[in-house]
Amino acid sequence: MAFIFRVNMENKTVKKEAVPKAYASLGGRALITRIMVDETKPDIDALGKENKLIICPGLLGGTICTSTGRISIGGKSPLTQTLKESNAGGIVSQQLCRIGVKAIIIDDCAKKGEWYLLKVNADGIEFIDALEYVGKNNYELSELLKKRFDPKSGILSIGVAGERCYKAASVQVTSTNGYPSRAAARGGMGAVMGSKGLKAIVIDPPTGFSAVTYANKEAFLAAHKVFVEGVRANPNSGVGMPNLGTAVLVNPVNMFGMLPVNNYSSSKFDSDGVKKLSGEYIAEKMAARGGRVGHACNPGCIIHCSNEYVDENGKYVTSGLEYETLALCGSNCGIGDADIVAKMDYMCDDIGLDTMDIGAGIGVAMEGGKASFGDAEAAIAMLQEVNDGTEFGAILGNGAESVGKHLGVKRIPTVKGQAIAGYDPRSLKGTGVTYATCPQGADHTSGNLLGAANLNPIDKTGTPEASFGIQVAMCTMDSIGICIFASFCTADDPKYAVALADMLTALTGESWDVDRMMGLGVETIRLELEYNRAMGISKDKLPDFFCTEPNDVTGAVFDLTDEELKSVFPF
Amino acid sequence: MAFIFRVNMENKTVKKEAVPKAYASLGGRALITRIMVDETKPDIDALGKENKLIICPGLLGGTICTSTGRISIGGKSPLTQTLKESNAGGIVSQQLCRIGVKAIIIDDCAKKGEWYLLKVNADGIEFIDALEYVGKNNYELSELLKKRFDPKSGILSIGVAGERCYKAASVQVTSTNGYPSRAAARGGMGAVMGSKGLKAIVIDPPTGFSAVTYANKEAFLAAHKVFVEGVRANPNSGVGMPNLGTAVLVNPVNMFGMLPVNNYSSSKFDSDGVKKLSGEYIAEKMAARGGRVGHACNPGCIIHCSNEYVDENGKYVTSGLEYETLALCGSNCGIGDADIVAKMDYMCDDIGLDTMDIGAGIGVAMEGGKASFGDAEAAIAMLQEVNDGTEFGAILGNGAESVGKHLGVKRIPTVKGQAIAGYDPRSLKGTGVTYATCPQGADHTSGNLLGAANLNPIDKTGTPEASFGIQVAMCTMDSIGICIFASFCTADDPKYAVALADMLTALTGESWDVDRMMGLGVETIRLELEYNRAMGISKDKLPDFFCTEPNDVTGAVFDLTDEELKSVFPF
Structure with a gap:
């Protein structure tokens, strides 16, 4: 059974909590947004004790499905002031899934001047004094931690940027090569981690059987086979990448x-x-x-x-x-x-x-x-x-x-x-619409329309609808925990999206179809927009110069009106 | 007849325009807000060419009425992003009124690297190259300008802070002692002036008769006599000050x-x-x-x-x-x-x-x-x-x-x-309400409730209503161009407010009463709130620490709810 680790940095306590029913079919971005909406007020200080740092795999995390090793890290962003989910590859997601971690929720801030590591395994989380690591950057830090602990540990860590709460600070994640080279980079989640006095999270390499269980493993493998065909057949993910x-x-x-x-x-x-x-x-x-x-x-x-x-x-x-x-x-x-x-x-x-x-x-x-x-x-x-x-x-x-x-x-x-x-965004207007309207601030991974078959990149026609569609799809993928590149194929043929939903059904034993799956994206974006609006964040526009200075290759300016940008979300 | 000087900094042109009928009974803050609403879009860059620097006396400016020498300087603020009117004393307002200037509206920005002085008299405005003054601060600058031009010139100027568009930059105004010691300080109007490539405005000391004419000078003097009694009788303006x-x-x-x-x-x-x-x-x-x-x-x-x-x-x-x-x-x-x-x-x-x-x-x-x-x-x-x-x-x-x-x-x-x-604001909650809600950002002169007779300073009871009342009154006074201190007496006895309205009637020949006069404040605040809302600026609150940390003398926290703060303005 999956569980939630709830960590209080001030009191140095950890609780192992059952996963509430409402959270069972959420993961990644959807789960982070849901927890933030349930447990925080929009007006909180992103670098204060009321903010949370939430670390969680996606719904398909830890399964044998390809490209589902994304680890989502989120909370309220000190950079954008909005809710934020930033995800990265690396080895941490699969390690957490294997020991049954649905999410780690980090509350409160360590007392001033105190710094900690969290050492995580299936039994619990240990607080370890980290003062000796303060001032060290990620490469040196990960070497020291791999020497002190198991060298195969997965590590999430911050460098001096996160320690100092710089708003462009990332959380780095160790990769298969052992380097802290994968970044949950966007939105300053490293600053949130730093504000909590948390220098690194070290996950003991799991041993024994995985906590991930399948309601119907055969069905999962069958659906996965279809999906893999899609990934391999896609001209970008299958060849160029x-x-x-x-x-x-x-x-x-x-x-x-x-x-x-x-x-x-x-x-x-x-x-x-x-x-x-x-x-x-x-x-x-x-x-x-x-x-x-x-x-x-x-x-x-x-x-x-x-x-x-x-x-x-x-x-x-x-x-x-x-x-x-x-x-x-x-x-x-x-x-x-x-x-x-x-x-x-x-x-x-x-x-x-x-x-x-x-x-x-x-x-x-x-x-x-x-x-x-x-x-x-x-x-x-x-x-x-x-x-x-x-x-x-x-x-x-x-x-x-x-x-x-x-x-x-x-x-x-x-x-x-x-x-x-x-x-x-002048020469790729659909992606410009996503930059302008994404509730998490300018972010291409939340809905890039590069190469979208039915759009002329310098023509705005159809871009509000297309941006909405891709934002829902990407939010869904970031909730499933599947890499954006693997998700490309779902646009090639509906059967690949069906295969993804079929994997969810086969994993959970619940009934999933594409509509329910995409509903993850719709509901999450709706909640994020509500959260923003409660703070008075409702302005969706690109910087003026994109609207007035033509791009010197295409001659295009970004010409979507305020009303067209407002039309992106039906809620 | 009063007129408007409209200056274009890019083209180095000046037009002398008739005062539109709608502006005739506006001055100071009311006139600045009206012009900004009529001529600009809320989303403009406060340091860009679409913003305006507007300089204008109040409605009673240039009259013999005491304490009406305030000069209002406004536009969109780079500090608050709201509309802003900042006023100061000194000798400039009376000099402008005397030559008939209702307002100077400064449009556009000088070409990059160019800096100018504007030399103003009744005949027009002359552009004078100011490169030699760049890098000089206000005291040295005003000495140089008084040597070069008439030493009795009134001067508006910026120091290096304004040149560099620092958002806390003031416009300094020369005082009766010749020093640039009066400041239109709030909201970064000095940065707006700097963004326009305008180093100083020098007003030739007016000669000859004043352009200010009275519809009924006797009635004006009679009303003024009553008003002066009020100013002298007020315990603060009459004695302590x-x-x-x-x-x-x-x-x-x-x-x-x-x-x-x-x-x-x-x-x-x-x-x-x-x-x-x-x-x-x-x-x-x-x-x-x-x-x-x-x-x-x-x-x-x-x-x-x-x-x-x-x-x-x-x-x-x-x-x-x-x-x-x-x-x-x-x-x-x-x-x-x-x-x-x-x-x-x-x-x-x-x-x-x-x-x-x-x-x-x-x-x-x-x-x-x-x-x-x-x-x-x-x-x-x-x-x-x-x-x-x-x-x-x-x-x-x-x-x-x-x-x-x-x-x-x-x-x-x-x-x-x-x-x-x-x-x-914990120990003076009424003023805290003004800080939180004033459409121009935290500003005590827009509605200070220090010493308000019927309020307990640490009790929130009645503060939303009181803040609304004083904000309307102060906005009105900043439109009339009368010093906040002289306005104190209008709270002592209604007859002093009547005397002010009577002076407006006697000056203009139109019919003014206290309601019409206070209507200046109401309408101006309403327009400013609309302008803010169009930009998504609608959050009215104090920093959290005032709401959570008790003041160590009074033990009070600022405890007005969001709803109570929202109730301040009926529109």
């Missing part, structure tokens, strides 16, 4: 005038720069240098989108160098060199930072005169300032909007305080 | 547990500190040192609330050392010495900063560990950082909320981004 990772997107995104260049002032990047950021280039270099592409961040995933980036001497630099990082820390800062971006990615993972809000923040800082676009040394020096905690470092650590406000920059590419992703 | 200035409040405010001490963590200040901030002490010292109390900031004012503060050698330090500065830069920072606060006041006037948001910001910085409470050297060093434009200086220049967010301080005494005044 394993070969090139998400960096496969650099070339097509550039071709369609969607690549952010120099703080979204252009989508024309010099061809050498595009080449040196592209998945093709990275794959070639990694092959020559002895790095890896086609790495799986969690056991059993058949997509293998990740990579291990090595330098010219074959020495490890970073892992999981992703498209968004290449776009935001790369072309968006005028930097056309994957070797530089890989270094920035490492620093972000180590310090514990969202590469997207930081890349956008460096771009804004460059526009504000802190350095020239393309000045890689300056970009790395800015990251070092975040690490060192200088005044400007703290400002950048708080994300792109913080930088823009500090420097008086007009063109700040954020919505609800959060940086948008690496797709120019 | 001329002798001690607003610093007269230090002792009673301290006695009633309303004094902010150490970032509102206490209202107990050491008795020596209270003494050395008090009006009585300042008056005694100024008498001994050869300073002045009982100075009038604008010609003809019978209240004389101001002072000229000199040091031990009799050398000028600052003028207009006010209660709010003594409270916010003094006890709120743990500093109990008027000599220090006078120096801080001078620096704020010179750099062009709101002493309230800056004092509150230094208090927050001290709470955040930047320095100890009471560390006067550190406080002055922080102000110097604002002047020097260091990273932290820019943060402090953006006000208390900016400092609190940067340092992760929980207790930030702001509402809608603006620092509250020097009255603890």
Whole structure:
């Protein structure tokens, strides 16, 4: 039987609670939102004791289904002030599922000056004094923890950014290669973790049988077989991803005038720069240098989108160098060199930072005169300032909007305080609608319409409806705990969505169909919007400059009216 | 006939426009709000070309009525994002009225890198290149301008804070003593002026007859006689103010547990500190040192609330050392010495900063560990950082909320981004209601209930109604252009309000009564609330700590519910 660990950081108590009936068929984003709505008031301080840090797998977490190793980490975001669920790969979700953890709910804050590790296994959670680890960043920290505890432990941790409650701070998750290289990056969940005095959570590698039981394992395997066919058949998840990772997107995104260049002032990047950021280039270099592409961040995933980036001497630099990082820390800062971006990615993972809000923040800082676009040394020096905690470092650590406000920059590419992703919303209007309206702030994973078959990317026609549909679907996937890439196939053929619902039925013994499954997304978004509205957060729009400055490749501006954006949600 | 100067900073054009009929019976705050509603969209960038800087006297400006020399400066505030009217004394209002200026509306922004002076007289406005003055603060600047132009010119100007668009930047106004010591300080109007590339406005001293004409001068004089009786009879404006200035409040405010001490963590200040901030002490010292109390900031004012503060050698330090500065830069920072606060006041006037948001910001910085409470050297060093434009200086220049967010301080005494005044809202709940609900952000002058006869300051009973009444009255007074202190008497006896309305009738030849007069306030507040709501600004509350931490003198917390706060405005 699954259970909930409820941890009180102030009293250092842990309760093992039965899963309330209402929560049994929720997971991931849906469960986090439900708990936050049930247990908190919208007006709470995101860095105060009333906020919660909730860690939970999705509904299919821990099953043999491919790509269901996402771990959701959420609460109220100090960056967006909205509810937030940020998920990552790595090995933690499966370890928690195996010992029966439905969720870990972390309440309250440790007393001032106190810092703890939580050591988790099926029997309970132990508080361990963590003062000796304060000031250490994620790579060194995870090495120390793997030495002190079992080296196969899954670890969630924060670097100095989270300790200092910087609003772009991530929670890092250890990957199959043992590195803390997977990030629940968006919305400052690392700051929430830091506000609680929690430096890391260490999960003992589970032994013995998994706590995950199937109502009908045969039916599950049958449905899974169909689903896997879908994943393998999808042109992106089945082919491009394993070969090139998400960096496969650099070339097509550039071709369609969607690549952010120099703080979204252009989508024309010099061809050498595009080449040196592209998945093709990275794959070639990694092959020559002895790095890896086609790495799986969690056991059993058949997509293998990740990579291990090595330098010219074959020495490890970073892992999981992703498209968004290449776009935001790369072309968006005028930097056309994957070797530089890989270094920035490492620093972000180590310090514990969202590469997207930081890349956008460096771009804004460059526009504000802190350095020239393309000045890689300056970009790395800015990251070092975040690490060192200088005044400007703290400002950048708080994300792109913080930088823009500090420097008086007009063109700040954020919505609800959060940086948008690496797709120019003028040239990809459907995704722009998602940026503008997502209740969690600008977020591409909540509903990216890149490549949507029936939409012209620079035409707004149909985008409100399409954004609503994809936001519901993605919210559902983030509740099931399945990777966004594996979910692509559900758009190819309805039978793959049916297969997912069939797996839920076969797992739980309850009756699931696609409608019920998508209902997870609908209800969760509805609750999140209500929570926002109670705080007076109701403005859905993109920064003005996207609406007035044409993209220099497509000539398009973002032209959805307030009313069209309002029409996205029927509630 | 009065007229409007409309200035376009980008094109360097000036139009002299007739006053539209709808604006004829508006002035000050009412006129600014009306123009902003008519000519701008709520969502504009407060530091962008769509915002306006509007400068206008009140309805009774330029008349012989006492204390009507307030100059209103407004637009959309970069600090609060709301509409904002900030008014100051000094000699500018009367000079503008005398040449017939109903309002100066400043549109657009000068081209990047360009800076201008505007030289104003009845014939028109001349653009004068101001590059040579960039980087100069208000005291040096006004000396240079008085040398270059007529030394009796009235001047509105900004220091480096406004040039850099710091959100706590003031517009300084020259006083009767020639110093730029009167501040339209709240809401960052200096930043708006800076965003327009406008360094100063210089008004040629008017010659010849005044453009102000009376429909019935005899009736005006008769009504004025009644009103003056009221001003003289009021125990505060008639007696305490001329002798001690607003610093007269230090002792009673301290006695009633309303004094902010150490970032509102206490209202107990050491008795020596209270003494050395008090009006009585300042008056005694100024008498001994050869300073002045009982100075009038604008010609003809019978209240004389101001002072000229000199040091031990009799050398000028600052003028207009006010209660709010003594409270916010003094006890709120743990500093109990008027000599220090006078120096801080001078620096704020010179750099062009709101002493309230800056004092509150230094208090927050001290709470955040930047320095100890009471560390006067550190406080002055922080102000110097604002002047020097260091990273932290820019943060402090953006006000208390900016400092609190940067340092992760929980207790930030702001509402809608603006620092509250020097009255603890737990011990003066009526004023707390005004802080929470005023559409322009926390502002005591928009409705201070200190000393309200029928209210128990620590009991919430009746405060929503009382706050509404005083907010309407103060908005009306800020539209008439009469000093808040002169308006006190209208609460003593209805005949004084009647006298004010009678003066409006006698001036304009239209029929005014008290209802029509107060209607200015009602309609203006209604428009401001609408403007806010269109931007999604509707949250009216005080920072949580006032609701949870009892004041240590009175034991009171701020206990008005959301519903009670919502009930303040009937629209």
